[in-house]
Amino acid sequence: MKNKGFRIIIALLCLILAFMLTVQIKSIRKISSAGLDKLRAEELQTSLTSVKMLAGLTPVKGQGIIVTLNDSTVQAQVGNTDEESLFGIDNINENQFIIHDSDILLVINELRASGAEAISINDQRVISTSEVRCAGPVLSINNNKTAAPFEIKAIGNARNMENALRMRSGIIYILQQYGIQVDVTKQTNLIVPAMSGEIFFKYASPAEGGGK
Amino acid sequence: MWIAIVGLIIGVGIGIFFPYNVPLAYSNYMAVAILACLDSVLGGIAAFMQGKFEMKVFVTGFFGNALLAAGLAYLGDKLGADLYLAAVFAFGNRMFINFAIIRRYLLNKYQKKNNIYT
Numbered sequence: 001m002k003n004k005g006f007r008i009i010i011a012l013l014c015l016i017l018a019f020m021l022t023v024q025i026k027s028i029r030k031i032s033s034a035g036l037d038k039l040r041a042e043e044l045q046t047s048l049t050s051v052k053m054l055a056g057l058t059p060v061k062g063q064g065i066i067v068t069l070n071d072s073t074v075q076a077q078v079g080n081t082d083e084e085s086l087f088g089i090d091n092i093n094e095n096q097f098i099i100h101d102s103d104i105l106l107v108i109n110e111l112r113a114s115g116a117e118a119i120s121i122n123d124q125r126v127i128s129t130s131e132v133r134c135a136g137p138v139l140s141i142n143n144n145k146t147a148a149p150f151e152i153k154a155i156g157n158a159r160n161m162e163n164a165l166r167m168r169s170g171i172i173y174i175l176q177q178y179g180i181q182v183d184v185t186k187q188t189n190l191i192v193p194a195m196s197g198e199i200f201f202k203y204a205s206p207a208e209g210g211g212k
Numbered sequence: 213m214w215i216a217i218v219g220l221i222i223g224v225g226i227g228i229f230f231p232y233n234v235p236l237a238y239s240n241y242m243a244v245a246i247l248a249c250l251d252s253v254l255g256g257i258a259a260f261m262q263g264k265f266e267m268k269v270f271v272t273g274f275f276g277n278a279l280l281a282a283g284l285a286y287l288g289d290k291l292g293a294d295l296y297l298a299a300v301f302a303f304g305n306r307m308f309i310n311f312a313i314i315r316r317y318l319l320n321k322y323q324k325k326n327n328i329y330t
Contacts, residue, residue, distance in 0.1 A: 011219035022227025027234035
């Protein structure tokens with residue numbers, strides 16, 4: 001060999017060749033032993049499981065927080081025309097002491113803004129088409145009626161989510177002004193259930209372009 | 213000579229512990245590329261035996277043939293014709309020819325040795 005450089009190049013090329021050979025033989029062995037169809041099926045299955053999880057169709061676990069909202073227990077004094085009542089909350093309007101859909105939606109929004117990945121309200125999973133709506137004295141979620149107290153479970157960075165809720169002049173602060181009882185506990189292994197109903201699209205269908 | 217074998221062994225070692233596999237779609241291209249590389253190596257050895265070895269030719273042949281072979285296989289897939297077979301026949305043929313050259317020189321070398329002593 002002419003010089004050291006030549007020998008290194010030869011060694012390098014032999015290395016590349018041997019490496020390619022080994023990886024190729026490994027891959028072919030896996031393909032022929034498992035069968036092409038089985039491998040494709042496995043790949044699809046993994047993809048499907050992951051997509052189902054993102055859509056909210058599977059139960060998920062992880063660290064997170066549980067936010068419990070309960071109606072206010074502040075005593076209302078109906079028809080009180082006392083001078084003192086003028087400086088406090090308007091006691092005549094009973095509506096302000098109960099939890100509304102807008103309150104829950106604001107909480108959910110803050111949770112999502114701080115990175116919540118899965119949310120459930122009284123064990124009803126909130127997915128992309130879930131509604132949270134007042135229906136008389138109860139709340140309707142995924143067409144299920146549920147009443148206070150509301151237990152909102154959210155999986156994500158527990159510290160971030162709690163801090164976002166407890167922000168100064170944030171949602172908890174506002175709710176507590178009306179006496180709504182709010183309780184937040186952090187959990188390390190929270191389980192959020194899957195969406196329990198059926199979903200099918202009547203009007204939407206796959207469109208061309210954009211995304212996978 | 214020995215450094216080549218060391219390179220081979222290290223390459224096999226890395227290949228065994230490499231966590232990724234060749235994706236199904238590309239395994240055909242990899243196969244013809246390996247064939248081209250093997251042919252290059254044999255061609256290099258044959259050239260060395262004849263004293264005609266040139267490093268530039270060897271390296272460009274190694275990578276160039278591999279890319280060309282994989283490219284031909286890819287083109288064949290797109291056109292719907294088994295063009296990779298051209299690479300298989302071409303490289304297979306050259307491997308046998310080079311092997312014959314190496315064999316001839318090795319046999320001559322040992323024959324010469326015998327001539328000196330007897």
